[in-house]
Amino acid sequence: MPESIRVLVVEDDPITAEAHAAYVTRVDGFLPVGIAHTGHEAIRMLRDARERRTPPIDLILLDVNLPDTTGIELCRSLRAAGIEIDVIAVTAVRDAAVVRSAVSLGIVQYLIKPFGFAAFAEKLTAYRDFHARVGSAVVTDQQEVDASFAALRTMSASQLPKGLTRQTLDRVRTAVRAAPSGAMSAAELAAALDLSRVTARRYLEHLADSGVVERSSRYGTPGRPEVEYRRR
Known part of the structure; x- marks a missing residue:
């Protein structure tokens, strides 16, 4: 920790x-x-x-x-x-x-x-x-620099999409940061925070649109690949 x-x-x-x-x-x-x-x-x-x-x-x-x-x-x-x-x-x-x-x-x-x-x-x-x-001695690339500065930008509650709250958004960000692999799916987040899967996805999509996390595909399970959201 x-x-x-x-x-x-x-x-x-x-x-x-x-x-x-x-x-x-x-x-x-x-x-x-x-x-x-x-x-x-x-x-x-x-x-x-x-x-x-x-x-x-x-x-x-x-x-x-x-x-x-x-x-x-x-x-x-x-x-x-x-x-x-x-x-x-x-x-x-x-x-x-x-x-x-x-x-x-x-x-x-x-x-x-x-x-x-x-x-x-x-x-x-x-x-x-x-x-x-920025705690490490080396910043890897431009994307990491951009993500570091983006982390300082905050959004007031009035600017959040309808139905999203600042308190839950902070819990979601903390959960993604704490994930051992550095990434979570909507299903994993829903289970961790006792949210519906739809609600979890809405928060993760908002963070992805804001540049806080990035979307990627998770393979290895039958059927369509699952979308995961990885901290930048």
Whole structure:
């Protein structure tokens, strides 16, 4: 089983910071390892982690408005100090210039407050898929690069095809990722998640159309080959 992604929450409001840390614990594959209320405190904790005085940190959930700096300036300071770490901006700031700066600094996701747990989990789940793809030292080909970046793209519930829910879609993605062979048929998914075969196929087809999985034919059984859906 892969190690949990270790998360530092950087948020000046104590109640909000604790809420975000609690949210992190509810998403499979993530572990909150600290809370910083200022930019100075965040840099100190990240340096301690880099120098192995404390456990490592993989991801920052970063508020853009901090009492001693901005999240954008904090990211610039981290990059200048050679601290390479992924960042998800969690902020009420909607300024286009801030968004452009976030993109230029390599912030991988931008989550606008206020939000509920479903939106939060959606962003972290997408990041988890991205993190799993780029965890190896070598990217095999262009298709793998494209699939890695596609993993960061999320779709709101209102954009899902009628009858599909975000919660079940996340369960389907997790099931395909966890499959020992890296692929599942609609029948296997239906059995694993207690869905009808038709419903399982609809979710798998949606993931295939979105570029998250790819379709292929599974041979070796009598009759027509079975369609399987393989994680990219």
